[in-house]
Amino acid sequence: AVYTDPSLLPNSPYTYIVVGSGPGGSVLANRLSANPNNRVLLIEVGPSDTVNPNIRVPFLCTKLVPADVSWNDTTVPQTGLGGRSIGYPRGRTLGGSSSINYMVWTRGPASDFNRLAHETGDHGWSWKSLRRILTGVETLVPPPDGHDTTGEIDPSIHGSNGPVKISLHDKTAFDSRIFKATSQLAEFPFNRDMNSGNPLGIGWTQFSIGDGQRSSASVSYLTPVLCRPNLDILVNTLATKVVQTGTQDGLPIFRGVEIAQSASGPHFSRIATKEVIIAAGAVNTPQLLMLSGIGDSAELSRFNIRTIVDLPDVGKNMQDHVLLLNPFWVNSSSTGDDIGRDSRRSKDGLAQWEASHTGPFAASVGGNIGWFRLPKHSSIFRQVRDPSSGPHAPHYEFLTVNQFFSSIQAPPSTGHFITIATIVLTPTSRGSITLASANPFDSPNIDPALLNSDFDIFTMREAVKAALRFVAAPAFKDYVIGPFGDLAEAKTDADIEAYVRSQSAHVFHPASTAYMSRKGSKRGVVNPDFSVKKTIGLRIVDGSVLPYVPAAHPSSNHLHHRGASSGVDPCQ
Numbered sequence: 001a002v003y004t005d006p007s008l009l010p011n012s013p014y015t016y017i018v019v020g021s022g023p024g025g026s027v028l029a030n031r032l033s034a035n036p037n038n039r040v041l042l043i044e045v046g047p048s049d050t051v052n053p054n055i056r057v058p059f060l061c062t063k064l065v066p067a068d069v070s071w072n073d074t075t076v077p078q079t080g081l082g083g084r085s086i087g088y089p090r091g092r093t094l095g096g097s098s099s100i101n102y103m104v105w106t107r108g109p110a111s112d113f114n115r116l117a118h119e120t121g122d123h124g125w126s127w128k129s130l131r132r133i134l135t136g137v138e139t140l141v142p143p144p145d146g147h148d149t150t151g152e153i154d155p156s157i158h159g160s161n162g163p164v165k166i167s168l169h170d171k172t173a174f175d176s177r178i179f180k181a182t183s184q185l186a187e188f189p190f191n192r193d194m195n196s197g198n199p200l201g202i203g204w205t206q207f208s209i210g211d212g213q214r215s216s217a218s219v220s221y222l223t224p225v226l227c228r229p230n231l232d233i234l235v236n237t238l239a240t241k242v243v244q245t246g247t248q249d250g251l252p253i254f255r256g257v258e259i260a261q262s263a264s265g266p267h268f269s270r271i272a273t274k275e276v277i278i279a280a281g282a283v284n285t286p287q288l289l290m291l292s293g294i295g296d297s298a299e300l301s302r303f304n305i306r307t308i309v310d311l312p313d314v315g316k317n318m319q320d321h322v323l324l325l326n327p328f329w330v331n332s333s334s335t336g337d338d339i340g341r342d343s344r345r346s347k348d349g350l351a352q353w354e355a356s357h358t359g360p361f362a363a364s365v366g367g368n369i370g371w372f373r374l375p376k377h378s379s380i381f382r383q384v385r386d387p388s389s390g391p392h393a394p395h396y397e398f399l400t401v402n403q404f405f406s407s408i409q410a411p412p413s414t415g416h417f418i419t420i421a422t423i424v425l426t427p428t429s430r431g432s433i434t435l436a437s438a439n440p441f442d443s444p445n446i447d448p449a450l451l452n453s454d455f456d457i458f459t460m461r462e463a464v465k466a467a468l469r470f471v472a473a474p475a476f477k478d479y480v481i482g483p484f485g486d487l488a489e490a491k492t493d494a495d496i497e498a499y500v501r502s503q504s505a506h507v508f509h510p511a512s513t514a515y516m517s518r519k520g521s522k523r524g525v526v527n528p529d530f531s532v533k534k535t536i537g538l539r540i541v542d543g544s545v546l547p548y549v550p551a552a553h554p555s556s557n558h559l560h561h562r563g564a565s566s567g568v569d570p571c572q
């Protein structure tokens, strides 16, 4: 059942309490409640994902930030961005960020998983071990326009019975030019399926969209099991603290959770008989740990919080992908620009989606993706060790959008555009989450340290130059007119660097703030089985545990946690 008031929760004890309902928490709540002997409580601070009807409509994904279902946070000033603070949205509703994200579905390179297996000493994390699970979470369905996708995806590496529906998007005129360009420029080869473990090249984007609708973690893992009598979901309620309930073999047991709906309102506590699992995401998980006395003792004492477990790496090692949106003028009226400008077309598009879940509103942004490496002999490698996980792992990404797209520059009222987003995938900058106050209802200090290293700025600069080379392919002759705005003025490396620093933002992929290390290692926050070091009864299962932000869009990676479902048994 779904509860909106903590005072109405049943009194009988829960076996597991899960905090946060993003991809990490939803999968866990589903899997644990599949066993009828477990009683599971899932706590989410945001409302049900049914409160905002735009969540279901793929094209409206850019309208969910900030909204009633997103955290409205900003970063601390970012030195690498010329001192700007930028918005730092995450989902704040059932499904977490998977309910507001852009639904790009990527597994990442095999070597990312193999590096995790190697560094944690746990072979279960290897690509070979996880491949079956990666396939098992998906059901590949036709695109909204039903076109023949032969040659655009390799169905043999995708699932047909998993909870998350995935699909390609409808074809556009821009797509055919992109694929022509891949046959003309050796630097940008075609890759039929980037989810094979070797993503290098340009291919069709796969989306967690099924039958024209968002297939979020909530839709895939919670909705089918809402009627399980042993699963309670509490929304609109913040977990303010995990609470020590005892000691065993000298280690603190954390099986208690304190919850509240406002700082001044009543606080309640619940106890799990087996475990508390934190899945509050890479920003809020370290905050919750620190508020609970788990973290760097020096940091905690600044807020008069008694240290129960001294784990200095809590909140450290923060990583995120840097994003730069590069719009180009084009000589074509078949872009998505007019839909945003013309309310009649927009109304018609929405009406078509409502009637049949087809048309422009059935698509997200980012029709094609390219994954690339810096050349081996790049000067930066004389100074910095290659931070990628292996020779088949990318350093940067292109994401193509068939319209003007920018979070910084206002959309022009006339003209037609394409946008090539360039993204740094292997940042060497490391940021942090620190407490701003001891009040759990206050946001923490968010410092992703974007573009804070020579490698990151070098890579973004080279990615922009690669995008300029790409649109110079013969396939775009008479189509791409030229770069829009500040990029048009950037002629030298120094100009491009200034452009990069003034226009970059992040691509909403915070990670690594409670990272995993070998069992017994003094570094890190969790062991390879997600248990929090030096504690009993407490685990973390979300993006914060990954030691490196994946060279991919990470939502799908999160679902790959071992134990993720291959199929969900709906309640009868």
Ligand SMILES: Cc1cc2nc3c(=O)[nH]c(=O)nc-3n(C[C@H](O)[C@H](O)[C@H](O)COP(=O)(O)OP(=O)(O)OC[C@H]3O[C@@H](n4cnc5c(N)ncnc54)[C@H](O)[C@@H]3O)c2cc1C
Binding pocket: 019, 020, 021, 022, 023, 024, 025, 043, 044, 045, 046, 065, 089, 090, 091, 092, 093, 094, 095, 096, 097, 098, 100, 101, 102, 103, 104, 105, 106, 237, 238, 239, 240, 279, 280, 281, 282, 284, 285, 288, 507, 508, 509, 510, 541, 542, 543, 544, 553, 554, 555, 556, 558
């Ligand atoms: C705008 C946007 C676009 C994105 N686009 C893509 C994309 O196209 N493809 C992709 O793969 N990834 C994308 N991502 C990233 C992806 O969605 C995240 O990496 C993923 O959802 C992280 O999962 P998580 O379980 O770690 O945390 P989250 O999804 O952030 O979930 C955490 C949940 O915990 C809740 N919570 C936090 N603190 C508490 C507390 N104390 N008590 C109770 N509840 C709490 C939050 O409200 C939230 O619902 C995007 C993200 C955003 C924001």
